[in-house]
Amino acid sequence: MTFVTLSSSIHLGKILMQLSRKPCKTPSPLFFSSKNIVHLLKTRRLNNSYNMKLKARKSKIIIALIILIMTIITSNLNWGKDNWKGIIESDAKGYYAYLPAVFIYQDLNFNFFESIEKTKYYNKNWYYDYRIGSFNNKIINKYYCGTALAELPFFLIAHFLSYIGNYELDGYSKLYPILISIAAIFYLLIGLFCLNSVLELYKITETQKSFVIITSVFGTNLFYYTVVEPGMSHIYSFAFISMFIYYAKLFFNSFNPKLIIIISIILGIILLIRPINGLIVFLLPFLASDINVLKQGFYKTITQKRQLIFGLCIIIIIFSIQFMYYKLATGNFFVYSYGEERFNFLKPHILEILFSYKKGLFVYTPIFLISLTGTYYFWKSSKFEFYSLISFLFLIIYVFSSWWMWYYGGSFSSRVFVEYIALFMILLAITFNKIQSINFRKCFIFSIVFFVILCQVQTYQYRYYIIHWSEMTKEKYWDSYLQMGRLLLNIY
DSSP states (O other): OHHHHHHHHHHHHHHHHHHHHSOOSSOOTTTTOHHHHHHHHHHHHHHHHHHHHHHHTHHHHHHHHHHHHHHHHHIIIIISTTGGGGSSOTHHHHHHHHHHIIIIIOOTTOTTHHHIIIIITOOTTTOOOOEEEOGGGOEEESSOSHHHHHHHHHHHHHHHHHHHTTOOOSSOSTHHHHHHHHHHHHHHHHHHHHHHHHHHHTTOOHHHHHHHHHHHHHSSTHHHHHHTOTTSSHHHHHHHHHHHHHHHHHHHHHOOTHHHHHHHHHHHHHHHHOGGGGGGGGGHHHHHOSHHHHHHHHHHHHHOHHHHHHHHHHHHHHHHHHHHHHHHHHSOSOOOTTTTOOBOTTSOOHHHHHHOTTTOHHHHOTHHHHHTTHHHHHHHHOHHHHHHHHHHHHHHHHHHTTBSSTTOSSOSSOGGGGGGHHHHHHHHHHHHHHOOOHHHHHHHHHHHHHHHHHHHHHHHHHHTTSSOSSOOOHHHHHHSTTOOHHHHHHHO
């Protein structure tokens, strides 16, 4: 009570001093009346309360602004003229094709491919055959159907809008790809909100969260795979893996058994989108933060038998959608649709996937590299978290670099790491939060800003073929370094 009275007295004194300094042509005996003073105090408190709420929501406001910016950029690049025809390209054609196959053509062997890709919407620059021969002389889709499941609501909206807008209901007319680009922005929103929530669990401040969220979008290849290739699986995997990280971390903080079901649904979808991303379960020790918490979480899970069994059933049911498709399309439950494409775990390309000029992660998106400074602070604070984190990072790098085409074809930077951006941003935020030296903090922020700009420049270069989609070398890289010729011509 005394503190409140003292605080009010101080505020009152300040207000009176401010008022006394203001010129008043017609002084009034009521100028310092109790009603005026109470009104001024209430106004000040309301303003302070509003400012505090605004600061508390800073990161969410930043996310909203990012989504607005991404929508504007996407609409300018992809929705006008004939640009919409290139929204769904390359592998994305295979991911998406399940939707028209099921809901329009009822053709699980994709015989409609001939009329759509080779005739009606043929373009030599965008042509891509996503089909592959399989068992019993049946043609099937090479790719997994999880991305299509994530896109389903937007496909149905596009189908409805196409119906009332008199567009062709063939699954490929203008509104269908436009809604897929909107789907990518939606899942970006989901992923960023989950990332923001995770950073909150790590007690990262609002300003730091805002800075890291901006960096995650504009300083990595997340920007490219949201705007330029929204039909690829990576933005959807980013969203669901970010969700997994958040809910798993939340589970270890609360041991709420209801979260087991949510985590199971998310994991099932992660597996259906891209089975190799099931590796995310090996991040659980790091998210637990402590060996005792990990043991306690494991004990809580196995003792909640109903949730555990139900959760396992959910994972199996979701993942079995792919096997059901194989059965209906070929008569066999188990089909390997990638032909001769394999992992070669005896010949990983670890240095190449990280540092090569061809497709090195740290060369084209160096924010990933600078984020690893966060491992130092985990080393100082928790050896368990440090070793769990390093083990997981080594695991995914080793596995991804063991794929027969370690550079993953046409892609900006190493696209297989887009899914795990939330993890790298946790490390970046921890560094930002723990830095004590003012000079080091300034250098750190300057480096991030520079790498964000560099990433945007290189994204532009890749989009306009200044950076080749798969044949880059050291000489080509430095010859084209920071070249922005086409953009400058457009400006002048």
